[in-house]
Amino acid sequence: MEGAQAAEWDRRKQQELYALLKRRGFVWPSFEIYGGVAGFYDLGPLGSVLKDNIESAWKRTFLVEEGFMQVDCPSISPETVFRSSGHLEKFSDIMTRCVSCSAPFRADHLLSDAGIDAVDLTAEVMGTYLTEKDVRCPSCGGTLGPVEEFNLMFKTHIGPGTDRPAYLRPETAQSIFMDFSMLYRSNRERVPFGVAQLGKGYRNEISPRQGLLRQREFHMAEGEFFFDPLERTFPPFSTNRDRSVPLLMASDPERTVEMPLGRAVEDGIICSEVLAHFMGVTHRFVLSIGIPRAAMRFRQHGRKEMAHYANDCWDLEVLTSSGWVEMVGIADRSAYDLSQHARGSGCDLTALRRFTTPRTKEAVKVRTDKKVLGPLFKARAKEVDELLCGTGSAELERMRSSGTIQLVLKDGSSVNVPASAFSFETVTETVQGERYTPHVVEPSFGIDRLMVAVLEHSYVETASSPMKESDKDEDGDGGPYRVMRFLPSVAPIKCGVFPLLPKDNLPELALKLSSELRSAGLAVHYDPSGSIGRRYARMDEVGTPFALTVDHRTLEDGTVTIRDRDTGEQRRLRSSDAARKVLDLVQCSTAFSDL
């Protein structure tokens, strides 16, 4: 299966598709009139709507169905944020520059081109290998300079001057961690809960190579699901327990095993019900945008690949023309992120674990004697009193046994307190719960990559064409007949509307029909010109699932033709019902065959 699919993606087919994507306005390189800049792409009229539709499906899954809260935070963050998150120290690649033409390169890429697997090598070792193998500049053949770390965050400064360094976020997640307390309150101080953010992420690649798959600026959708690690069961998992998914385990990375998620948890393959649940949600979502089941697998990270704090991590990979590519990462990041930001900011980022029944606890409290403190310290008696209570019984006990009880007041002066000024008392306290740092499972989606996967898996070349021979001449590109088989829910245009001929009031009727469909919220393309076969072909090429044609019979009985993209089948329906019917077809509440 794998070999067959990959082989299908021959170079010619890939080129046909990417030429189509540019020609028809899905995607093209940015700044092309100025020569372009690697790693930046524009989404054109069709691509931007396709991306919007994938994001809408994601929101429906995570916000509406899974009940995540959403936030929308700045893409610029001050340096201190990334000091806590670890990005300032660790979000880097190893680079070298050509001494002659000064072009920058990723050292691991140069080594891999020279046949050396550079994964996990230190900068120093990479440098040694580059010298040993006499690797040269791929652009000009020049000598390479020393290797060095390059932080991949785009740097800028807030306000004038350079005293407030800031970076463009490499991921959207950090703002959710920073907002934890606000979100916890928004959820009325209950855990678990999920928070999602969609938006741009940035990665200042040294020398990007992989086109659409490795952009410097990209669209992300991330969820952070906060939960109590002591809760071993997760009731919503019942919706995914029986879902069978293909797993490529770290313990056996050669063989994909199909298995229900429930069993994978029971067998200790996936670390928790929460993680498995979001693998299930991810699987369902990726299927729902049109990626075939057989082109997906979950690959588990090995210990070396995973961050030290992570408990478990699975990538959803999709088979594309570039092989298996990570689309989604689903990681159990433990309490790492909240702990780091709590430490970095000094703020409390914990939740309350409520005891089922309140517990009682014995505590030793300090009881002061105002009759002693008053005469002794006069105006300062209140401050000394508060200091004694704040110091705590253990410390006072230590001081008392060492012979001197000395306290430092706010004004910097010290006072000696006699032991008679306080006593200890054992009290019983009722405790409602205890504070803890929630753990987090993070499903993180690369929206552009998913879009690429949808485009590739929707692209079909067929022998059957709705065009006559004369239509083909008109087009004249002589290529194969191309169809984008988008699911109706993600298709950028839902319906074409055509007058059969540019006369006899047919254009006016077709325009009226277009406007009815638009009022129902449907993206419509009105096209009055060319043979009808050519117009169907234009719609097939951009994946429009349905087309309505107004013809002379419309004038007689008020019906129009509706055509199904994938079968070429045609039916007639009342023009006045068309908007409703097309809406039902797009929402899959009606099948074409039931029209």
Added chain:
Amino acid sequence: MEGAQAAEWDRRKQQELYALLKRRGFVWPSFEIYGGVAGFYDLGPLGSVLKDNIESAWKRTFLVEEGFMQVDCPSISPETVFRSSGHLEKFSDIMTRCVSCSAPFRADHLLSDAGIDAVDLTAEVMGTYLTEKDVRCPSCGGTLGPVEEFNLMFKTHIGPGTDRPAYLRPETAQSIFMDFSMLYRSNRERVPFGVAQLGKGYRNEISPRQGLLRQREFHMAEGEFFFDPLERTFPPFSTNRDRSVPLLMASDPERTVEMPLGRAVEDGIICSEVLAHFMGVTHRFVLSIGIPRAAMRFRQHGRKEMAHYANDCWDLEVLTSSGWVEMVGIADRSAYDLSQHARGSGCDLTALRRFTTPRTKEAVKVRTDKKVLGPLFKARAKEVDELLCGTGSAELERMRSSGTIQLVLKDGSSVNVPASAFSFETVTETVQGERYTPHVVEPSFGIDRLMVAVLEHSYVETASSPMKESDKDEDGDGGPYRVMRFLPSVAPIKCGVFPLLPKDNLPELALKLSSELRSAGLAVHYDPSGSIGRRYARMDEVGTPFALTVDHRTLEDGTVTIRDRDTGEQRRLRSSDAARKVLDLVQCSTAFSDL
């Protein structure tokens, strides 16, 4: 009217609203755990969805109804883009720094605080005034340093090193201009057409003051409508010709005049039907998200305020607690942007103006004589032939009359060509059209500002509350009863779902109902706890238009109670119809009173 509304926004009410916005998760300052950074805000769970809903309404207006194409381009652009656009030179404010504490300030703000109107003053004059008036640092009282220009674009670098400077876009428009040719082709080489982009804009304010209205990173929605300036009529304007709007003309900036857009064009007040059309579209859109008609006006820019290339410019202003604030700018920018990028890039950014009937044109062509060229130039005859044709008749005529016809070949050598090698011929050519640079009308929307306006105009304090006295005690904040009267289309939550009591299977039924509403795509809040009055109050405070309650009668006859936020009125409907009915209410296809 104006005075009354502004007065209504007393300080207390403003504070109540902004406390509500933070408490209930609409909006809060970013990076608060790290002390915050001025000019950055996070949209919380309710704010981010409110913003999404405003953007969806915008897309429906511009993409679906007006038929604009959409693009989605990077927020980072290389420096060369902003050299062409003029931002590198002109997108700046005048600043000064305190010599003692080095805090930066906008010079015009300091002068305005000192009672001097600094609009239109040069940096030099501002510096003189600051010295003359002995203006001091507002933070520490220190002396102010020299004034200087500060470019307001956030600067960064693409890739390693500093040889590729880049900036975060101050507006989304530039990428649309750069993509003109691709978009023109996408529209099958027809003008007019519109292109829209939504996304982040950035403005590195020196020292931001106005809270949510003046952010360093903000959400924009911009449209660029390309048209032929020779076309004086614009057929789609028929939909807006009779729309009456309040105009504050540059010629009479004290008095707002209500007038149909058609008349404003006829009277020469608005420069074109295209511009007037998009003022109409803007007016309709802003009404549709819930801004009252009486709180809007269009203010025309005076000649001094407008860029030199602009033909006309109108701001849609809304009355807020900060007075009249610009929400949308609608400008006729002539051919400026396309011309600048054509010049900067050397690329052709023109369109073809097709003649109604092809025109004929006489032209003098060069006709060469191969019988002369062949023997004379042998292997180089073809190159000489091409050079002669390429040189053109006028230049050859000039050379011939000067006596020597000398051509320079590719290899640098020159040849002398005899006059007998060519002759001139007058031919008649058919010309289908002529190239021209389209003009552009740009409606540019500040989405965050519109959100602030929606929030302020939706906020109502009432005397009538659904809560009993005991409920109020439970809440305990003692403030006024607060309702956000969002239109259903923009409300972040569409419906609350409550079980009357936490027993007798009512929660299970209510959860089932919630999930039916969610499947219909409705954002629902399920709330099982607190008195029913308190639960209504929580929903009123975040502007949820409807609430469904499952009670004991539901067990008997399958009906539930639906409550209308604004009237408090209640009806009963079948639980199985609830999703459909609420959807109809939200889409305003059913009125509550018709339930």
